Amino acid sequence: xxxxxxxxxxxxxxxxxxxxxxxxxxxxxxxxxxxxxxxxxxxxxxxxxxxxxxxxxxxxxxxxxxxxxxxxxxxxxxxxxxxxxxxxxxxxxxxxxxxxxxxxxxxxxxxxxxxxxxxxxxxxxxxxxxxxxxxxxxxxxxxxxxxxxxxxxxxxxxxxxxxxxxxxxxxxxxxxxxxxxxxxxxxxxxxxxxxxxxxxxxxxxxxxxxxxxxxxxxxxxxxxxxxxxxxxxxxxxxxxxxxxxxxxxxxxxxxxxxxxxxxxxxxxxxxxxxxxxxxxxxxxxxxxxxxxxxxxxxxxxxxxxxxxxxxxxxxxxxxxxxxxxxxxxxxxxxxxxxxxxxxxxxxxxxxxxxxxxxxxxxxxxxxxxxxxxx
Amino acid sequence: xxxxxxxxxxxxxxxxxxxxxxxxxxxxxxxxxxxxxxxxxxxxxxxxxxxxxxxxxxxxxxxxxxxxxxxxxxxxxxxxxxxxxxxxxxxxxxxxxxxxxxxxxxxxxxxxxxxxxxxxxxxxxxxxxxxxxxxxxxxxxxxxxxxxxxxxxxxxxxxxxxxxxxxxxxxxxxxxxxxxxxxxxxxxxxxxxxxxxxxxxxxxxxxxxxxxxxxxxxxxxxxxxxxxxxxxxxxxxxxxxxxxxxxxxxxxxxxxxxxxxxxxxxxxxxxxxxxxxxxxxxxxxxxxxxxxxxxxxxxxxxxxxxxxxxxxxxxxxxxxxxxxxxxxxxxxxxxxxxxxxxxxxxxxxxxxxxxxxxxxxxxxxxxxxxxxxxxxxxxxxxxxxxxxxxxxxxxxxxxxxxxxxxxxxxxxxxxxxxxxxxxxxxxxxxxxxxxxxxxxxxxxxxxxxxxxxxxxxxxxxxxxxxxxxxxxxxxxxxxxxxxxxxxxxxxxxxxxxxxxxxxxxxxxxxxxxxxxxxxxxxxxxxxxxxxxxxxxxxxxxxxxxxxxxxxxxxxx
Numbered sequence: 001x002x003x004x005x006x007x008x009x010x011x012x013x014x015x016x017x018x019x020x021x022x023x024x025x026x027x028x029x030x031x032x033x034x035x036x037x038x039x040x041x042x043x044x045x046x047x048x049x050x051x052x053x054x055x056x057x058x059x060x061x062x063x064x065x066x067x068x069x070x071x072x073x074x075x076x077x078x079x080x081x082x083x084x085x086x087x088x089x090x091x092x093x094x095x096x097x098x099x100x101x102x103x104x105x106x107x108x109x110x111x112x113x114x115x116x117x118x119x120x121x122x123x124x125x126x127x128x129x130x131x132x133x134x135x136x137x138x139x140x141x142x143x144x145x146x147x148x149x150x151x152x153x154x155x156x157x158x159x160x161x162x163x164x165x166x167x168x169x170x171x172x173x174x175x176x177x178x179x180x181x182x183x184x185x186x187x188x189x190x191x192x193x194x195x196x197x198x199x200x201x202x203x204x205x206x207x208x209x210x211x212x213x214x215x216x217x218x219x220x221x222x223x224x225x226x227x228x229x230x231x232x233x234x235x236x237x238x239x240x241x242x243x244x245x246x247x248x249x250x251x252x253x254x255x256x257x258x259x260x261x262x263x264x265x266x267x268x269x270x271x272x273x274x275x276x277x278x279x280x281x282x283x284x285x286x287x288x289x290x291x292x293x294x295x296x297x298x299x300x301x302x303x304x305x306x307x308x309x310x311x312x313x314x315x316x317x318x319x320x321x322x323x324x325x326x327x328x329x330x331x332x333x334x335x336x337x338x339x340x341x342x343x344x345x346x347x348x349x350x351x352x353x354x355x356x357x358x359x360x361x362x363x364x365x366x367x368x369x370x371x372x373x374x
Numbered sequence: 375x376x377x378x379x380x381x382x383x384x385x386x387x388x389x390x391x392x393x394x395x396x397x398x399x400x401x402x403x404x405x406x407x408x409x410x411x412x413x414x415x416x417x418x419x420x421x422x423x424x425x426x427x428x429x430x431x432x433x434x435x436x437x438x439x440x441x442x443x444x445x446x447x448x449x450x451x452x453x454x455x456x457x458x459x460x461x462x463x464x465x466x467x468x469x470x471x472x473x474x475x476x477x478x479x480x481x482x483x484x485x486x487x488x489x490x491x492x493x494x495x496x497x498x499x500x501x502x503x504x505x506x507x508x509x510x511x512x513x514x515x516x517x518x519x520x521x522x523x524x525x526x527x528x529x530x531x532x533x534x535x536x537x538x539x540x541x542x543x544x545x546x547x548x549x550x551x552x553x554x555x556x557x558x559x560x561x562x563x564x565x566x567x568x569x570x571x572x573x574x575x576x577x578x579x580x581x582x583x584x585x586x587x588x589x590x591x592x593x594x595x596x597x598x599x600x601x602x603x604x605x606x607x608x609x610x611x612x613x614x615x616x617x618x619x620x621x622x623x624x625x626x627x628x629x630x631x632x633x634x635x636x637x638x639x640x641x642x643x644x645x646x647x648x649x650x651x652x653x654x655x656x657x658x659x660x661x662x663x664x665x666x667x668x669x670x671x672x673x674x675x676x677x678x679x680x681x682x683x684x685x686x687x688x689x690x691x692x693x694x695x696x697x698x699x700x701x702x703x704x705x706x707x708x709x710x711x712x713x714x715x716x717x718x719x720x721x722x723x724x725x726x727x728x729x730x731x732x733x734x735x736x737x738x739x740x741x742x743x744x745x746x747x748x749x750x751x752x753x754x755x756x757x758x759x760x761x762x763x764x765x766x767x768x769x770x771x772x773x774x775x776x777x778x779x780x781x782x783x784x785x786x787x788x789x790x791x792x793x794x795x796x797x798x799x800x801x802x803x804x805x806x807x808x809x810x811x812x813x814x815x816x817x818x819x820x821x822x823x824x825x826x827x828x829x830x831x832x833x834x835x836x837x838x839x840x841x842x843x844x845x846x847x848x849x850x851x852x853x854x855x856x857x858x859x860x861x862x863x864x865x866x867x868x869x870x871x872x873x874x875x876x877x878x879x880x881x882x883x884x885x886x887x888x889x890x891x892x893x894x895x896x897x898x899x900x901x902x903x904x905x906x907x908x909x910x911x912x913x914x915x916x917x918x919x920x921x922x923x924x925x926x927x928x929x930x
Contacts, residue, residue: 049499092499235469240471250475269507277502281869
């Protein structure tokens with residue numbers, strides 16, 4: 001059972017993943033919706049600019065649902081088994097899933113295949129966290145390693161030894177690593193992704209930490225554990241200067257309502273999610289079609305003509321085996337072999353070679369290749 | 375999740391400096407006494423800052439002074455977010471974000487809400503996608519609010535042949551029809567202010583002087599006589615005493631005084647008239663080009679080149695001695711008043727119906743041609759057109775520039791009015807109505823906001839220059855929002871979805887079909903040329919650029 005940490009805007013309610021379905025409750029704990037499509041959910045995430053509620057379920061299905069209109073945008077089978085490690089990348093709204101084979105896949109709602117698949121660990125992935133600026137990812141696996149990845153090159157930057165049940169990046173780049181009953185906070189003081197320990201906080205020994213989460217715009221880390229929630233102060237983790245038009249901790253009811261309306265008007269379509277969000281509006285690189293050179297075309301033509309010349313025709317019986325007819329038939333075959341090349345010259349398109357050789361065809365079609373009659 | 379704020383009500387026993395909270399004495403004592411046992415208790419959600427004391431352990435050592443050092447330098451506060459010093463176990467001081475409500479909220483309900491800005495792009499992920507969505511929505515809203523037609527002014531009983539705008543009075547426009555009726559209209563109320571009777575036949579040309587006092591009209595009457603009338607138009611007061619001194623016809627309508635200054639009769643045929651900028655001279659076009667003065671009844675000078683009628687004339691706004699005319703021998707001629715003979719002549723393949731000078735670039739002029747194109751020329755280099763504006767499907771009858779010099783409006787025989795950019799080959803806007811028939815004259819208002827078209831169906835129509843513009847007084851916030859939407863649409867206008875919406879215009883069926891047919895014809899000609907070129911010796915066939923193709927020759 002899990003409560004999603006990124007709440008929906010207050011007008012929609014609070015989604016909770018229960019064992020059978022996902023339910024949405026309002027502030028007074030009344031059940032508003034039962035989302036039947038999200039069956040057996042394990043984790044929920046919310047993409048706020050797109051108004052998309054994402055869930056991963058115990059069958060390994062990733063479901064995107066638009067909360068403002070209610071339609072299911074996508075329902076993909078990850079085909080990598082049950083996984084409950086899901087995190088959203090705040091920079092480009094891509095969902096990262098960690099699987100039990102050590103792979104991490106990145107998904108967008110408009111493609112069946114994942115955007116990227118990375119083999120990160122030798123064992124199951126325990127937790128993922130994305131840096132706010134989009135270039136850094138921290139992953140922890142059951143192979144007792146915590147790795148830092150560069151998301152632009154998809155390469156590992158650093159590897160640390162340690163366990164981590166949960167990871168989270170703060171707005172200022174501090175990394176909270178939660179394991180057992182203590183949480184470590186790491187910091188890269190020089191900004192070169194060389195993370196070193198900064199703070200340590202341990203709870204009472206029996207308490208198991210489930211999830212850590214930094215509070216935005218405050219120097220506070222929230223720790224969810226088996227006996228409740230704790231909050232600790234972490235100096236330097238929050239962004240001190242907020243922008244009123246982005247996120248205002250002191251907003252009034254009227255400002256909140258205006259913001260909701262503007263967010264709905266500026267709702268992004270799911271097609272705008274991509275690995276590099278700055279690609280929108282840029283020029284598409286020209287697709288260079290590989291054109292075969294003139295010599296290659298001529299060679300192909302010769303090969304086709306010689307293959308046609310080598311065809312042995314069946315000898316017909318009952319007086320239908322005239323030599324003039326045989327010659328005519330042979331010439332027909334040769335001109336048929338030449339025709340696509342003439343058409344190509346006229347239209348300027350590359351010719352599609354007929355796959356007549358046994359080795360070109362897939363195995364199930366090989367028996368339909370023209371047999372050379374004996 | 376509890377947000378920790380410094381709460382002044384909690385520690386009101388001691389006067390606190392803002393941002394610096396002293397620990398309560400008893401708490402500090404407790405903390406100092408048993409730090410270890412404290413830490414082992416279950417940590418409760420802390421509402422105050424000091425219970426329980428937070429154990430800040432620096433792994434890797436470090437003295438007291440090194441505590442603030444590892445904090446990133448960007449932790450400096452641009453806002454008045456104050457840091458709170460947390461005294462831990464009586465030994466170290468650590469700075470945490472702490473904001474006081476009074477600095478971030480307004481004092482009274484009649485104050486404005488406070489806004490704080492942080493322009494860091496890291497706080498705004500996917501901003502290009504947001505901008506693109508806004509551009510798309512703005513394009514759609516533009517189309518929803520596009521209502522360019524304001525109203526029609528009817529009163530004439532015959533088709534409107536020419537119009538004149540008064541450079542000093544924004545609200546009025548003169549129009550003249552084919553039956554000799556000259557009227558002054560008030561654009562705001564769309565009614566006739568006064569009429570100027572006197573012409574017996576069609577009025578061919580109308581022009582007002584730069585100071586707005588003189589209106590010149592010329593035409594042909596049905597008995598083949600020609601009238602040239604002079605009207606002095608004074609706003610405001612009635613001048614009763616000065617009437618008799620002129621001795622000509624005097625008309626008093628409401629509070630305006632109109633005096634017919636000079637009636638010039640001649641047997642010559644006048645086709646157009648234009649007034650010189652900032653001067654007393656005006657030019658008429660007919661069998662030749664005559665230059666007149668207000669007070670004389672004989673022309674001051676005449677120009678002639680060739681034996682064909684001159685059908686339109688225009689003075690240059692920037693260079694007052696320069697004028698250009700177009701004649702029925704398909705030529706455009708440039709004249710300089712200081713010389714005794716015409717300066718230059720350009721002969722094209724088809725006749726030019728009207729010419730307009732660009733007010734902001736006075737060396738360029740645009741000619742509205744009979745072959746449904748407009749050609750922009752540089753007067754210094756007439757052998758090649760600067761730009762060819764192609765979008766009409768029938769002869770272009772009239773053309774007028776916007777006072778900004780960035781675009782011009784054309785009216786055509788194919789019942790449409792189009793607005794072109796001054797350097798672009800395609801129109802940015804087309805206006806058409808079922809009731810508007812052949813458009814014979816168009817004018818761009820002097821403030822660049824309205825377009826007035828006069829057509830064959832005896833109506834003058836008033837249009838907006840920007841179809842979705844909000845007229846009237848706009849609040850500064852609305853204006854800023856509109857400017858932002860225009861800018862964001864401009865940035866993304868090349869993307870296919872936005873382009874499709876911005877470009878889309880409904881065309882009347884005959885124009886759509888005519889345009890398709892024109893396109894096919896041009897395409898076939900082009901293909902034929904291409905094949906001829908491909909099958910002949912390389913270099914034997916040369917294609918002329920389109921800007922030169924319609925010019926026959928230039929003559930000194």
